[in-house]
Each structure stands twice: as structure tokens, then as C-alpha cells.
Amino acid sequence: MAADTPAPTAAEPLIQVEKFNYAYGDNHVLFDVDLNMHSDDVMALIGPSGCGKSTLLRSINRINDLVDSARVVSGKIKIDGVDLYAPDVDVISLRRNVGMVFQKYNPFPRSIFENAVYGLRVAGIKDRHDLEEAAERSLRSAALWDEVKDRLHEVATGLSGGQQQRLCIARAIALQPRILLMDEPCAALDPIATARIEELIHQLRGQYTFVIVTHNMEQAKRIADRTAFFYKGRLIEEDETMNIFNHPRDPQTEAYITGRLT
């Protein structure tokens, strides 16, 4: 579970999506998606709204289970070769290993400290010292410690938007997951706060495997090792980020990155 677990060999992808089909009720949203994501990479998922990239992201920690009508039609998502949708998988421990940061920063209206240790608290850790240590470690990792160390017990919703989103990242990494899913983490932020989040992702690169959904292609270029382009529920093209943006193989990819496809 810890970030220092030995990385699998390059031949063995950390996350394997195999012929994955997903639907909300009768509304089919993902078709035969095949995608491998390697340990410690930063993977960006791009594509127009409604292309299924968020659904795929939300399937990796099974948070989409909360949607009543959502279901896996066929196919698998595996982490370390284990099928996430197998009946014996414990969603709770899956989610502890796969952290998630949402588009709208949404710290709980509690203290900064309580937000940072929420995941540990629900995991049953009660020792004050352990919690304080974990809070400091995760807030430092999220580059927020210096800004909030004197007001840990003030309510988190009093922070600025960018600080709140970094708190959400701290909250996710407090559990020391291996994978961090980010659903348009900068969509609600101004350019300066966005830059700080991107800087943070650069700092954390290598400690976690990032999967980031973004609408901002410049952002994908800046932060992602690899980029996958989705269109109408299908994976169109996946390659190294520079190849996707400089030499797209598929005409639809080219149309999207040049702004002709919406």
C-alpha cells in the first residue's frame, strides 16, 4: 500500500483496462477500452465532454458504484493483475490504495486538521500522535504546511480555492495510496492556483501513479508523460504526450488538439 512498494517491472503495467464496457442504465458510455498505465507515470485523459474519460477514471476506484444505474457491461480493470470488479474485492481497501481528487474542491466544513486525517480516522486510527504526524506529512507533501501550520484547527472552507484543492490532495495522500486519480483538478481554479497544483504534481511525480482527466491541453502537455484521447466512449489513441500533440496518428486526435473537434 505504501508508495515505496517496489515498482512492478516495466513489462507489467500497474493498471490494465481490458475490453472495458460501461453503461448508465441503457446508456452505453464506454466501448471496448483497452489501456495500460505504468507505475509512477503521469497519465492524462483528454477528450471532449461526454467522451467517457471521467467515467473511466471513476471506475478505477469504483466511486461510480454510488450511481444507482451504473454498471460494468463487460471487460475488466486490473490493478497488479487483480480484477477490481471481482466479487471478493473489498472496495474500502481498494479506495484506500487509490486516492481521488475531485473537480470542485470540496473539503468538509471541519477543521483543516480533521480534513487531513479524515481517511485515517475512518480507517480506525485514534492515536493523537499518529494523526498529527500523518497530517503534517501529508500537508507538507501537498505544499500546504507552511501556509496552514498555525491554523490547523480553523475551518477549512476559510482557505482560498487553491489551498482548499491542495488540502484535498493532502487528504488523499494521507492514506499513502499508490494511485492518485484527479478529475479536472484545476477546473475551478485561477491560473496561479493552477500553476501551484501543476508544480505539486511535478514534485509528487514518481511517488504516486497519476491519472488525470483534463480539458486543458496545455496542462496535459506540461504534466503528463503519456496521454490518452477519448472520443464518444472509445479510446482513439494513446501514446507519449509529445507524440500525441506533435504527431497524432489518428485524424480525430489531430482534429481535437487543433480545436476543430468539440
Added chain:
Amino acid sequence: MNPAPSNDNPFAGDNSGIQQRETAARWALRVGSYIVVIITLAIMLHIFVKGAPVVFRSEWPFVNTQFLTELPATLHVIEDQEGHHIETDVNGADAVKKKLGDDFRSEKTISYSGGGILGPIVGTALLVIVSVGVALFLGVACAIYLSEYAKHGKFLEMVRLAILNLAGVPSVVFGLFGLGAFVLTAPTFVDVPAERSVFSIPLGFTTLSFEGWDTCVLSGGFTLAFVILPVIITASEQCLQAVPQGFRETSMALGATRWQTIRYSVLPFATPGILTSSILGIARAAGETAPIMFTAALAFKDKLPWQKDLPPLPADASIFAHWEQSVSRFLGIFTESVQALPYHIYTLAAKIPQNEYAERAQYGSVFVFLVLVAALAASSVLLRKRLRAKYRW
């Protein structure tokens, strides 16, 4: 639909008909609102003018303590030869008559109009405590299940419809339901089942007998709980739905179970609204007459629920030595029938001959009742404000 062309002012137009209808609509709505406000004010003012003098005094302690701290009693009014009226109770009547001697002209007795209204106040308080306790537990549990666990679909829609229909049931029907369910058939533990017991299950050391709870606070409280349940369920569900979905997703994404999510990240933020709705439920429960007529309330009772002819507990030992008895005596309060404010007002207004003395008791009771309900409503607003300030997102 082309506007009439005009050479002078392009915006003048010929819209006199539209303008008139607009004015008419605005005035109709305005007059409607004024009528509502005027009637409300008239009721309040009338009760205040007639009721406040009964409850308040112009000299210290400014409150008519007798009215608030004594049980209702029969009022004796004795008239002397000069036409002076002397008000007294049943014990004072003879002394007054003896003192007057030949001066005595006549004596009138007016039921329930003497003394105070402590009995009804206490009874209503007990009924409200039981009903809100029961309704909050059942209602919030139901709302959490409907909002957080149940899958959306036909079944959920039907349950919601049923709850809404429950809100439309006339309160006298609830009263009869309470009579049948709680007074006559609810299960209770007894040593020997009564003859009227519907059926009984021997448990060895005791017997579970479905023979009802009799007319008592418990029966009335449960009946009132079902009257206010729809309000509490609907309001609680709305409060739960108002908590951002993002809180649930975030909490679950951090590895919390559904119950942990509800416990730490949904309920705390829905509580202000739930409490507000429950306080409004209190006002409703306190005001209902029909549901308690058959289940809890008496027209007259000369004892408070805890005034029973029981030997006092031995004073030698600490209360803990007799805690079982203490507890059973405390619970005994809830198995007594009581007087209640709305039923007392009904009795005063409809069951006794009307005269100036009865009227005084009526207005006094109504005034106290309104003040209590207004205080509850005000505290609900204050509570919501304070909690809202604490949990903002």
C-alpha cells in the same frame, strides 16, 4: 402581433390592455396578501388583549403565578347583598359564606375555571417529549434509509407517495388508530394477562401480553408521533438531499463505509435542518386535539402525573440503593393519563356554561399556548442560525 407603428415615440406602443391586466393582477395579489396579514394580526391581537391580562400582573412578580403553577379547579363566586363578587375555591367558600353571614346573597360554581393550568402545561410537555422522541428516531431513520440507502425506482416513489398520503390523513383518524393500536392492543409485560388481551406470549419470568397501554402519555405520544412523522420524514429527507453529493463521494473515496460517510459527513450537516423541522413538529404535536382525545387526555385531573399514592422511598439509604424503584416510578409518569392544553381549551370552550369567568380561563390558556408555540418556533429559527454559522460550505 406587430406593434402599432408610431412616428413619435417608438416605445410608446398600444399596450393599454396589457397594462390594465398587469395592474389588476398586481392588485389582486396584493389584496390577497393584505387580507391574510390582517386576519393573522387580528387573531393575535385579540388573544393578546384578552389573554395577557389573565397571565400578567401590573405589580411584582408581573406574572400571575397562580395561573401558571396551580392545577385547574372549580371556581366559586359568592355574591353579597351589595352585589360584590368574591372569587374563591371550594375550600374557601364556606369561610367566606360564614364571614358574610346575612350579607350572603348567592353562590355560583364554574367548573375548571379556577386555579391555574399547570396540569395541562405539564401534560402537553410530556406528550411532546414522547412524540418528538419517537418521531425523530423513526423519522430520521426512515429519511436516512430513503435518501442514502434505497435505490431510486418505483418502490421508492411508492414509499414517498405513502408518506405524503399519511400527511393528509385527518387527525381524528390518527386518534382512532391510536385508540385501537396503542390503548387497546400494544404489547406490554405483565405477570397475569388481562382478560381483554388480544393474545399473550408466556416468557417464563413474565408474559408479553398484547393488551394495550391504556389511556396514558405513552399512547398519546406514540399517536402524535405518527401525526408528525410525515412532516419529519419529508423535511429530514430534504435536508439530507441538500448536503452536497461531493461530500459523500469524497468520504467514500477516502475509504469510508456508507455508515461512516453518513455519520461523519452527511448527518452533521443535515442536523440544523432536521432540528428545525422537528421543532415545528413539536408545535404541531402540541396543538393537536383529536389524536389525544381517545389516547391520553382527560378533561379534568386533580393530580400531576407524578403525584401518586405510593409510600415514599426509604430515606435512610442513597437513591442508588433503590434505583430500580426510582426508575420504575420515573417511567410511571408516562403511564398516567394527563390533561393537555388543546384539550383543556376545548373543554373550557365547549363543555362548560359560558360566562365571564370561563372566558377568562379560556383566553388565559390560549394565550399561554400561543406563547409556548411562538417560543418553540423562535428557538427553531435561532438554533438553525447558530448551526448554519457553524457548518457552512
